[in-house]
Amino acid sequence: MTDSYDEPDRRDMLDRTRQGVIGQPLDRPEGPLKVWGCAPYAAEYARDRCAEGVLVGATISAGRVTAIHRDAVLAMPGVLAVISSERMLRRPAQGTAGEAPEQDVSRVDYPMQPVALVVAETFEQATAAAKALRVDYDDRSGDAAFVPDEAQAEPADDPVEAGDLDAALSGADHVVDAEFTTAGHVSAAMEPHAAIAEWQGDDLTLWGSLQMLSFNRAELADSLGIDPDHVRILSPYVGGGFGSKLGISHEAVAAALAARELGRPVRVVMSRQQVFQSIMRRSETRQRIRLGAGSDGRLTALAHEAWVSNLPGEDFSEPVTQATEFLYAGENRLLSVMKSPVTRLTAGSVRAPGEAVGMQALEVAMDELAIATGLDPVELRRRNLPEALPGEGTPYSSRRLIEAMEAGAKAFGWDQRAPEPCARREGEWWIGMGMASAARVNILAKAEARVTLTADGHVVVETDHTDIGTGSYAVLGQVAAEMLGQPIDRVTVKLGDSSLPPGAGSGGSWGASSTGSAVFRACEAIRATLAQSLGCSGDDLVLQDGQASAEGVEARAVTELLSGDLTRTGRIEPGEQMEKVHQATYGAFFCEVAVNAFTGETRLRRMTGAFGFGRVLNAKTARSQCLGGMVWGIGSALTEALSFDDRDGHLVNHDLAEYHVPVARDIPPMEVILLEERDPHASPIQAKGVGELGICGAAGAIANAVHNACGVRLRDFPMTPDRLLPHLPDPFGD
Missing domain, CATH: 3.30.365.10 (Aldehyde oxidase/xanthine dehydrogenase, molybdopterin binding domain)
Structure with a gap:
């Protein structure tokens, strides 16, 4: 049964364990492999007869593909296929989508959208052929909007309103009313988007650079029209993501389609330019912030309005006011986000969506208020911390x-x-x-992890959770080592394989705490079994350096309490604590x-x-x-x-x-x-x-x-x- 987190865990279990590795600044166990160049990334796996694919981008901004002139390209040296399928993606999937994003590349939604894949024996041959491929279009770019028009903006969500903002601003001793703009950003992860696809009968294996495998597996299967049970994704090392690899994207689906058609493995690596042109951007913003405060600097009015953009049909909007809702007081308030349709590449999550751009404007406005009130900026913020969530009364x-x-x-x-x-x-x-x-x-996100205490006293942690450079291998290993009283060098962590229990994935800053909690739960179950074998309660059990002991009970080696490998699966999902x-x-x-x-x-x-x-x-x-x-x-x-x-x-x-x-x-x-x-x-x-x-x-x-x-x-x-x-x-x- 999934452990729904409904009540706070006040046991401080990790403060009562004895191994002493939790919290320590331990090195990443995979660090030497990365330094030596021995940690394989998505494009680096050796597959026999692996063909190379290069994506072709649209040369119009909007419209439809009417013809692809394959014959001339297929006659070029080494060229194996030109793929343009209704199952290829027009847009990458948003994070946690769990289903195919918009498909059928015959419709062009934005400049340089991938419309075809050229596959050849070598990367150089595929690149030359991709450049030579001629595509005809019904060009509808004249109907597109290339600059966000706030007159066309619609509410991204229901606004947050409380009190009488106008009256509070009119009666305030100090008022700040300022407009801010922030530019769009990209993730620019060091490792570009890449995938190798290989079929064995009806089963697909994809080596990819992805952040959330349980969602990505479902997205890839849905894109291909097959059951997720026939899809396995391997992504043990990811060279950065920052939101750009939360969802499945063009290279993975294209590689899978080409590999199925050709009956051999296909590798697709996006160029840096293609990543910039077709993978998630952070929306540009315009923000208006109004602050009203009394003579003592205490906020009585707070308004934060934002305008963002995205492609037509995309639900995601940069949650600019996310932190403003809970950070400072001000009982009279207005928070709103408006979204304009625009013919630019898809806007989505880039590291710290919402707060990253919303807070930089809010914090400048607060500095302006500090100057207006004559208060030190630290003191101004101290005076404006609410006792509970403004407008709701929810405690922190x-x-x-x-x-x-x-x-x-x-x-x-x-x-x-x-x-x-x-x-x-x-x-x-x-x-x-x-x-x-x-x-x-x-x-806190839903997560699972499997932990095995082997008969010889080693610990193995298994989950499809990814490590995008954040230290997942180290952190999850430390939780298991601490809970099971084993030195860290006796712990092995296996990540990035969709056949393993589904972890929370790397995104939203929830990975370590969520999947770490699943590891914790699995270890609790193992501890309960060991305590029963030792003849003590779980709370009294002490595990350290491979020894099990309890007050009044003779210490024994953990291996003496095992009849074989001991495996348990831990699960966690958000419960009422998220609301309380x-x-x-x-x-x-x-x-x-x-x-x-x-x-x-x-x-x-x-x-x-x-x-x-x-x-x-x-x-x-x-x-x-x-x-x-x-x-x-x-x-x-x-x-x-x-x-x-x-x-x-x-x-x-x-x-x-x-x-x-x-x-x-x-x-x-x-x-x-x-x-x-x-x-x-x-x-x-x-x-x-x-x-x-x-x-x-x-x-x-x-x-x-x-x-x-x-x-x-x-x-x-x-x-x-x-x-x-x-x-x-x-x-x-x-």
């Missing part, structure tokens, strides 16, 4: 925001900040400091920037992040996740922006040469403070998600530091030098 499960702000401020040296802009100059550089809150919703208490993770950012008085260049000089997210399962992997999120925040603040051609909707900067992610020279020394806490409402292991928290609000802290440095308040992201330069104070002035 835990909230370490004040502790994060205090710890971060102390470590960073926030007391050295000059509150007035342009107070500090070093040569040609204005120097300033800024801060912001961090917050991200927490989710509001669950989120919290933190705070502090940063120092230098702004060049002559060029407008911004350099981040140092940054501190303090975070509270329940139990820390592995201090090293958690710190890495926080650092990664902070780097994403730097990109959002200063460099990253998708650029579309308004004439035809095509993506102009479709590679890492033109889409500017932060590089090593852009990243200063960064400090991460992990605040240990226990949140029994969140999961049986009292942990919450961490992966996306580090980006939520980070860009706002940088924007606030820029204002403190040079007095320029930019509300359009990214804050590139050309946007700063016209507003800078006279570099030769006093």
Whole structure:
């Protein structure tokens, strides 16, 4: 029976175990394989007679394919097939879809949408043939909308409304009314989308780069029109995902169709440009934020309105106001998101959807309010933390925001900040400091895991959960080692195989806490059996270094209590706790920037992040996740922006040469403070998600530091030098 999480687990089981590996900064067990180049990624598996496929993108923005001139291409050296099937995908699947997205590539929905696959003996032959393939279209691009039109926008969801906003704003002592824009983003994972498909009779095996195999298996089967029992996906190592690999996409379905037609394995690897042009983007946003506060700085009014876009027919809309709903007080409020149809590639989840772009605007608005009220930005936030979820009264499960702000401020040296802009100059550089809150919703997802304690005392953990670079192999192994009292080197974790029990998948920051809880449940069942064999209660059982003991009972080797391998499957799914208490993770950012008085260049000089997210399962992997999120925040603040051609909707900067992610020279020394806490409402292991928290609000802290440095308040992201330069104070002035 599935364990529905309805009551908080207050036993602190992992605080009473003795092995001492939980929370420790242990290395990733697969780390050496990755360093040595021995960890195979999706495109790297050797399959006999594997043919190579290259996708062909549409050269129109919207319309229909009327003819594909195959013959000339099929006559080229090495070419085996030109595939264009009604089962090929027009759009990738959204995360957790569990079913085929829109299919039939004969209808073109956006520029460079894949419309065919050319398969050849070699990649070079397939590439040459794909470039030569001639496709005729019924071009309907003239009917398409390439720029989001807010007049055509419709509500993405029901707005959140409470009190009398207009009256509260009219009566407020201090009002902030500001508009912000954020550019679109892409995930830009290091490993491009890739797949190898091979059939044995009616059974398909696909080696892919995917994040959520239980959903992906169903999506792939539905796309192909076969039973999921005939599909196996292998994805043990994933070179980054960040949301782009939550759902099945073009390469996987195309490879499977081609392999079935040719009767041999087919590999399809998307180029970097194809990934940018046809896989998920984060929507651009326009946001209006209105804050009203009394003379004491306490919020009485809060409005956050956002406008986003997506392809017609797509349900997903960037949940921009997600954190605003729970982060700050203000009994009179309006939260709404409007979505416009646009002929651009599909918008979907990119790391920390909602909070990543919503909070950077909210945190700048809060900084503006701090200046208006004369309060320190930390103090303003402290005064505006609600006792319960505004408008609903739901209590918070835990909230370490004040502790994060205090710890971060102390470590960073926030007391050295000059509150007035342009107070500090070093040569040609204005120097300033800024801060912001961090917050991200927490989710417990359905998950299963199988744990085996072998007759010789080894532990094997098995689940289809993936590791996208987040440390799943390490964390799940630590939970099992701690619970079963075995050294970590006696634990083997097997991931990324859809034939294994379905884990939560890597997405939404729910992976470690959800699948980790399933591992925990399986280990509890094993402990119960061992306790019975030892002759004690489960609560009294002590397992450490392969020994089992209890008060008043002679210690014995665990292997002596086993008659063979002992296997149990643990299950977890969200229950009433998700409704009884509001669950989120919290933190705070502090940063120092230098702004060049002559060029407008911004350099981040140092940054501190303090975070509270329940139990820390592995201090090293958690710190890495926080650092990664902070780097994403730097990109959002200063460099990253998708650029579309308004004439035809095509993506102009479709590679890492033109889409500017932060590089090593852009990243200063960064400090991460992990605040240990226990949140029994969140999961049986009292942990919450961490992966996306580090980006939520980070860009706002940088924007606030820029204002403190040079007095320029930019509300359009990214804050590139050309946007700063016209507003800078006279570099030769006093």
